[in-house]
Amino acid sequence: MYLSSPPNAELWPDTLKGVLRAVAVATVFWALAATLLHLLSPGLDTWPRLLTFSECVGLTMVACVLLLRRTRAFSRFRPLTRWILTGVIAIPTGYFVGHQFAFLLLGEPLRMVGYLGVSLIPIIFTMLVGGLGLHSYATREQLAQEAAARSEAQRLAVESQLRLLRAQLEPHMLFNTLANLRSLLREDVDRAESMIDQLIVYLRSALAASQTESVALSREFAQLRAYLDIMALRMGPRLSFRLELPADLEATQVPPMLLQPLVENAIKHGLEPKVGSGSIEVVARAITAGIEIRINDSGLGLPADEEEEPAARPAGTSYGLQHVRDRLQAVYGPAARLSLERRQPNGVSAVVFIPI
CATH class of the missing domain: 3.30.565.10 (Histidine kinase-like ATPase, C-terminal domain)
Structure with a gap:
């Protein structure tokens, strides 16, 4: 109960400041993804437009992940199953819903993605980048849990040492005190x-x-x-x-x-x-x-x-x-x-x- 907050608390923020920090990290991550996509496929679209779509898709995906992680039903699954389900839900949701947000920001009419033709490049790229992000979160969560387990093991070891120390100190003190009591009872x-x-x-x-x-x-x-x-x-x-x-x-x-x-x-x-x-x-x-x-x-x-x-x-x-x-x-x-x-x-x- 004295230990500082476990790393998992940092991973899944509960405060407004923590949420803003997570959004800032995601913003930078998806901005880099948009830049990489523009460099790899320069004829796909302009960089500002790619950046808008990338940020909307990425932030929608992050919001979806955070909401899913706080759903009680997800806590019943094993970590691997939980992350697979998160990816299956968050990546498509982020891609399709994020595009609608991007159309709103760009002042364009809402439409189904791929209405004027389907390009597999953004879809594959979103799946790869989204999967990479989820893998990063999963790895951090595993490391956080291992760190928490090590801290708990260390705490238990120290408490075991305390019990051993008590077992050594208290009888020693008790025997000496009783020996003194025996002489004091006469004097x-x-x-x-x-x-x-x-x-x-x-x-x-x-x-x-x-x-x-x-x-x-x-x-x-x-x-x-x-x-x-x-x-x-x-x-x-x-x-x-x-x-x-x-x-x-x-x-x-x-x-x-x-x-x-x-x-x-x-x-x-x-x-x-x-x-x-x-x-x-x-x-x-x-x-x-x-x-x-x-x-x-x-x-x-x-x-x-x-x-x-x-x-x-x-x-x-x-x-x-x-x-x-x-x-x-x-x-x-x-x-x-x-x-x-x-x-x-x-x-x-x-x-x-x-x-x-």
């Missing part, structure tokens, strides 16, 4: 109860996210808050966090658990190995071309000799980051991106850009 019952409450919130949110393809950004942040509350109880004063989500971005739809791997990486590879306290903040803001979400940590940061690229980080980290990058590409296309930035004096910023 601090109030903290143990608070951790149980946050764990319930987190698991409910994770379950809901697993059953949908998109969630509101407010729900994504709520899940992050529950997770960070649990981690803060586990790490104690070593971890502080802040979440910032403007009200006008709360309803924005994003893939579920898009930010979770980035937050987990910041804690696991930045804050937990660090001696002393640290902080993490997740800040979303609207910018000119979309939404920017920063996950800032004050952890160990990137090694001095390491590039600021996801693939350059340790294996466990790069998998999570590459997974987020793949999901962004599959859902939003090449305009979306994930990048890493060094922070001063220490720490890393993982920056997610989502186009709108």
Whole structure:
């Protein structure tokens, strides 16, 4: 649902602008056809007259094709059968009806084509050019469908990776949390109860996210808050966090658990190995071309000799980051991106850009 409109939408326009674009392309195509016919058969007629007939025939044919493609009955046929029927109907209709339009434009009386003699050259030429145009449309439609199928396959592959990532992350987090709960029940019952409450919130949110393809950004942040509350109880004063989500971005739809791997990486590879306290903040803001979400940590940061690229980080980290990058590409296309930035004096910023 996030993917940009499939190529087929461009092929069969729904808007006035799209229809005008299709008419413009057809006008140029049939003008070239009229010029070619005039060069191949100079004694057939004058170029302006051939151009008039060619444009009328061509545009009538295009209108017929567009109307047929929107007929529900045609959707029941196989693609090859559909295109054969389209050609059988559109080419003769374009030829005979288009000639009548041309007679009107030229101020000539309407008459049956071939009334004063039949020339096979225009008929054969129209069939060839019309067939070439229909073949072009059919090829583009097939390519569009194949591209849509590839995009859907890519989306399904990314979602399968997400399920695998959940299967790896959630049990690991759950086991660690339960181990902490066991010790807390003996030492601090109030903290143990608070951790149980946050764990319930987190698991409910994770379950809901697993059953949908998109969630509101407010729900994504709520899940992050529950997770960070649990981690803060586990790490104690070593971890502080802040979440910032403007009200006008709360309803924005994003893939579920898009930010979770980035937050987990910041804690696991930045804050937990660090001696002393640290902080993490997740800040979303609207910018000119979309939404920017920063996950800032004050952890160990990137090694001095390491590039600021996801693939350059340790294996466990790069998998999570590459997974987020793949999901962004599959859902939003090449305009979306994930990048890493060094922070001063220490720490890393993982920056997610989502186009709108």
